[in-house]
Amino acid sequence: MSSMVLAQAAGEVSTGEAVTFWILGPAALAGGLGMIFSRSAVHSALWLVLSMLSLGVLYMVQSAPFLGFTQIIVYTGAVMMLFLFALMMAGRENADSVVEVLRGQRVLAALFGIGFAGLLVAGVTRALTNVTPAPQLDPNSPTGGGAGGLGRLIFTDYLFGFELTAILLIVAALAGIVLATRDRRNEGAKKTQKELVEARFRGEYKRKTPFPGPGVFATSNSVATPALLPDGRVAPESLSDLIESTTAAQLIAKHERLAVAAEDAKRAEQAKALVSGSSGREGSPGEEEAK
Amino acid sequence: MTPTYYLLLSALLFTIGVVGVLVRRNAIVVFMCIELMLNAVNLTLVTFARINGELDGQVMAFFVMVVAAAEVVVGLAIIMAIFKSRRSASVDDTNLLKY
Numbered sequence: 001m002s003s004m005v006l007a008q009a010a011g012e013v014s015t016g017e018a019v020t021f022w023i024l025g026p027a028a029l030a031g032g033l034g035m036i037f038s039r040s041a042v043h044s045a046l047w048l049v050l051s052m053l054s055l056g057v058l059y060m061v062q063s064a065p066f067l068g069f070t071q072i073i074v075y076t077g078a079v080m081m082l083f084l085f086a087l088m089m090a091g092r093e094n095a096d097s098v099v100e101v102l103r104g105q106r107v108l109a110a111l112f113g114i115g116f117a118g119l120l121v122a123g124v125t126r127a128l129t130n131v132t133p134a135p136q137l138d139p140n141s142p143t144g145g146g147a148g149g150l151g152r153l154i155f156t157d158y159l160f161g162f163e164l165t166a167i168l169l170i171v172a173a174l175a176g177i178v179l180a181t182r183d184r185r186n187e188g189a190k191k192t193q194k195e196l197v198e199a200r201f202r203g204e205y206k207r208k209t210p211f212p213g214p215g216v217f218a219t220s221n222s223v224a225t226p227a228l229l230p231d232g233r234v235a236p237e238s239l240s241d242l243i244e245s246t247t248a249a250q251l252i253a254k255h256e257r258l259a260v261a262a263e264d265a266k267r268a269e270q271a272k273a274l275v276s277g278s279s280g281r282e283g284s285p286g287e288e289e290a291k
Numbered sequence: 292m293t294p295t296y297y298l299l300l301s302a303l304l305f306t307i308g309v310v311g312v313l314v315r316r317n318a319i320v321v322f323m324c325i326e327l328m329l330n331a332v333n334l335t336l337v338t339f340a341r342i343n344g345e346l347d348g349q350v351m352a353f354f355v356m357v358v359a360a361a362e363v364v365v366g367l368a369i370i371m372a373i374f375k376s377r378r379s380a381s382v383d384d385t386n387l388l389k390y
Contacts, residue, residue, distance in 0.1 A: 018292045025300045032307035032327055036314065044320050048327060051304070055330050058297065062341045064349050067356075071333075074356055079326065079363050086367045087319055090374040101383050106314050113310035120302035128295045134344025145340075145349055153350050165357045172361035179368035 012133075020061050028054035045083050052076045063137045064145040212238040226251060232258070297338040304331035318370050318380045322363070329359045 013021075031051025035044045052075045060068035100106060137144040142152070154162050191199065200208050212235050215227040226248045227238035234251045304327060311324030333352040340348025374380050 013292045013294065021292065021296060021300075025296070028300065029303055029307070032304050032311075035320070035323060035327065036307060036311045041317050041320050044315075044323055048323050051327060052330060055304075055334055058300075058334065059337050059352075062294070062297070062337050064337050064340070064352075067333075067337060067349055067352055070353070070356060071330075074360055075326070075330070079360060082363055082367055083319065083323060086371060090319065090371055090380045101316075109310050109313035112313070113306050116309060117303055117306040120306065121299055124295065124298045124302055128293075128298065131293075131295070131342060133294050133342040136341065137344060137346070143346070145346060149346050150349060150353065153346050154353070157347075158350050158354075161354060165354060168358065168361050172364045176364040176368045179365070179372050 017061050020057065024054040024057055027051075028058070041087050042084070045080060045087060048083075049076050049080050052080070062145075063139050065139045066145060066147045066150050207237075214238050220247065222247075224248075294338050294342050298335060301331040301334040301338070304328075304334070316381050316383055318373070318382050318385075319367075321382060322366055322370065326359065326363070329355060 028051045031047045031049075031054065034047030035051065038044050038047060053072060056068045056071035056076070058068075059065075059071055137149070139146045142148045199205065212227045214223045215221075215225040215238065217225065223240070224243050224247055227235045228251070229235050233255055234248055236248070239248060308324045308326075308328035308331060311327065312321050315321050315324065333355055336348040336352040336355070338348075340346060340352075370380060373385055377384060379385075
C-alpha cells in the first residue's frame with residue numbers, strides 16, 4: 001500500500017490505470033476505425049459513441065472526473081443524439097458512394113494518414129521520453145480536478161473566456177433557430193391553398209381537382225376500398241399507391257363480369273331480333289338508347 | 292507505462308479523424324470525424340494537465356467542449372438546410388460555388 005502511495009507521489013502510473021488504459025485505449029481506436037470503415041452513417045455514429053465513452057473514462061482515470069462526466073453527458077448524450085436526429089432526417093439513406101470522385105484519393109489519404117501518424121508518434125515519443133510527470137491531483141480536494149477546482153479556475157483566471165463562452169452559446173442557439181426554421185418566402189416553402197389552386201389551373205399539376213377519397217359503403221369503409229365512378233367502374237385514383245387493395249381487384253373483376261354478362265344479353269337480344277324479322281332490327285337502336 | 296501513452300493514443304485518434312474527413316463523402320460523417328479530432332485534442336489537454344500537475348489544461352478542454360457543442364448545433368443546422376434545398380447530404384453534390 002505504502003509503495004503504491006509512493007509511486008503515485010512520484011507521478012508514476014498505477015497498475016489499475018495501466019489496465020484501464022490498455023482496455024479502453026484500443027476500444028477508442030476501434031471506435032475511430034469503425035467509424036471510418038462502416039458504410040452506414042448510423043453505424044459510424046454508434047462507433048463514435050464507443051470512442052467517446054472510452055475517452056470519458058480515460059479522463060476520469062487521469063484525475064479529471066468532472067471532465068469525464070461532462071464528456072459522457074455532453075458528447076455521448078447531447079451531441080451524438082443531435083447527430084442521430086440529423087441522420088434520421090437527412091443522411092441515413094444515402095450511404096457513402098463507392099465511386100471515387102478524385103482518382104486514387106482514398107489510397108493517397110491512407111498513405112497521408114500513416115505518414116501523419118508516424119510523424120506525430122515519433123515527435124511525441126522523442127520529446128516526452130524523459131519527462132517525469134507531476135504527482136496526480138486529488139479530485140476530492142478543492143484544488144483538484146473535480147468541479148470545485150475547475151470552478152475556482154474558471155471564475156478567477158478564465159472569467160473573461162467563460163463570459164465569451166456564454167455569448168458563443170447564445171449566438172449558436174440563435175443560429176440554430178434561424179437556420180432550421182423554414183422561411184415563408186423561400187422556394188421550398190409550403191404553398192397556401194390559394195396558391196395551390198392557382199397553380200393547378202395554370203396547369204402546373206396533372207389534375208385540376210384533388211384526388212377522390214376512398215369509397216365508403218355499407219360493406220366496407222376502409223382506405224383500401226376504392227371509390228366507384230357513376231357507371232360502377234372503379235376509380236383507381238381514389239387509392240394510394242402504397243395500398244395493395246384486394247377490394248379493388250375484386251370490384252374490377254366483378255365489373256368486368258357484369259360487363260361481359262350485359263354484352264352477352266345484348267347479343268342474345270340482337271340475335272332474337274334478327275330471327276323475328278326486319279322490323280325488330282329497326283327497333284333495336286331505339287332500345288339501346290333507351291337503355 | 293508513462294502518461295506519454297495517452298498522447299500517442301490521442302495522436303492516433305487525431306489521425307483517424309483526419310483520414311476520415313479526407314475519405315468519407317457524407318457530410319454528417321465528415322462532421323463526426325471532426326468531433327473525433329476535437330476529442331483527441333481534449334485527451335491531449337487533459338494528459339498535459341496531469342503531467343504538469345496543473346488544472347489549466349482541464350479548463351481548456353472544458354472550453355473546447357463548449358465550443359464543440361456550439362459548433363455541432365450550427366454545423367448540423369447548415370447541413371440540414373443544404374439537405375432541404377438539395378436533397379443530398381453528400382459533400383460532392385454541393386458544388387454551386389465551383390468555378
